[in-house]
Amino acid sequence: MIDYYRPVAVECLLVGQFPPIALYLRRGHRNFILYKPDDVELTEKDLQRFSSNNVEFVYVRAGDAEIVANFLEDQIRQIFERDDVTSETKELILSVVTFNYLSEVFKTPERIEDVKRCKKLLKALMKNIVSKECLMQALAKVLDGNYQIFAHSIDVTILSMLAHESILNLASDEVLEVGVGAMFHDVGIIYLTSNSLDGPYPCTDIDYSRVKLHPQMGYNLLLTLWGEKYQVALDIVRYHHEKFNGTGYPFGLGGESTPRSAQIVSICDVYSSLTTERPFRKASSPRHSLEIMESEANIFNKEYLQAFKAMILEGGRIS
Numbered sequence: 001m002i003d004y005y006r007p008v009a010v011e012c013l014l015v016g017q018f019p020p021i022a023l024y025l026r027r028g029h030r031n032f033i034l035y036k037p038d039d040v041e042l043t044e045k046d047l048q049r050f051s052s053n054n055v056e057f058v059y060v061r062a063g064d065a066e067i068v069a070n071f072l073e074d075q076i077r078q079i080f081e082r083d084d085v086t087s088e089t090k091e092l093i094l095s096v097v098t099f100n101y102l103s104e105v106f107k108t109p110e111r112i113e114d115v116k117r118c119k120k121l122l123k124a125l126m127k128n129i130v131s132k133e134c135l136m137q138a139l140a141k142v143l144d145g146n147y148q149i150f151a152h153s154i155d156v157t158i159l160s161m162l163a164h165e166s167i168l169n170l171a172s173d174e175v176l177e178v179g180v181g182a183m184f185h186d187v188g189i190i191y192l193t194s195n196s197l198d199g200p201y202p203c204t205d206i207d208y209s210r211v212k213l214h215p216q217m218g219y220n221l222l223l224t225l226w227g228e229k230y231q232v233a234l235d236i237v238r239y240h241h242e243k244f245n246g247t248g249y250p251f252g253l254g255g256e257s258t259p260r261s262a263q264i265v266s267i268c269d270v271y272s273s274l275t276t277e278r279p280f281r282k283a284s285s286p287r288h289s290l291e292i293m294e295s296e297a298n299i300f301n302k303e304y305l306q307a308f309k310a311m312i313l314e315g316g317r318i319s
């Protein structure tokens with residue numbers, strides 16, 4: 001029953017624009033009640049009601065999830081196509097779209113405190129991106145690739161910012177730079193014609209040799225847009241496929257020669273890949289994904305992998 005409904009962050013419910021679909025509320029673990037049918041319009045009053053009752057997510061039927069995804073995709077594309085969109089609106093839309101991925105990352109959106117913390121981090125990150133032309137240009141490049149890359153990038157961004165907070169105890173401006181690096185870690189994929197965005201498990205040798213170019217391609221592009229600033233972010237982009245045992249790419253760096261932020265983002269990247277459905281394989285559950293990663297533990301920094309596992313398990317993100 002629970003798979004029949006998909007969560008939608010209430011911030012996505014833009015009055016007058018959100019598609020006319022039925023909305024449900026969750027009561028208890030597995031009960032969903034109809035809040036409004038398809039043909040009843042959403043109003044500001046509904047949003048006030050959600051806010052005063054601390055409702056973070058509403059639910060749509062699984063069959064309507066694609067309508068919501070298309071709506072959000074349209075919203076984000078408009079940001080880059082329209083000149084009359086103010087930076088406040090850009091910030092709002094970008095935050096709203098990224099909030100919608102929170103329920104995916106958390107699997108169950110019951111950890112209100114985690115969700116609130118994440119929203120704060122994402123909001124600050126989006127404010128930072130919108131305020132800097134060179135970051136907006138990089139974001140446009142990510143969206144140029146395809147929407148899946150954008151969705152994957154948000155997933156990795158949320159996980160990476162949380163992981164840096166809990167593993168390295170970083171200050172908020174440092175966490176933001178990690179967010180910038182994670183958001184653009186796969187921007188080099190736009191140079192690849194095949195669609196082999198599958199972390200360390202690509203499908204053919206030909207794809208693999210092409211995929212291996214994307215960290216350096218992404219780094220070169222961002223260096224052109226940014227210059228030397230955002231060094232931590234640039235390191236993340238360039239080194240996120242290095243492995244702890246030295247078998248990664250592009251340089252085959254091992255151990256601590258890989259910057260620590262890139263080591264942590266690589267863990268988040270693989271976890272995101274494994275927990276996401278791809279055209280040629282199903283998504284693994286969070287628990288199974290962690291088991292797979294532990295069985296190949298020598299490719300990760302052991303200490304960071306254990307801390308990441310604890311963050312996922314103790315954060316209640318396993319359903």
Ligand SMILES: [Fe+2]
Pocket residue numbers: 185186199214240241
């Ligand atoms: Fe990558």
Ligand SMILES: [Fe+2]
Pocket residue numbers: 152156185186199269
């Ligand atoms: Fe990635």
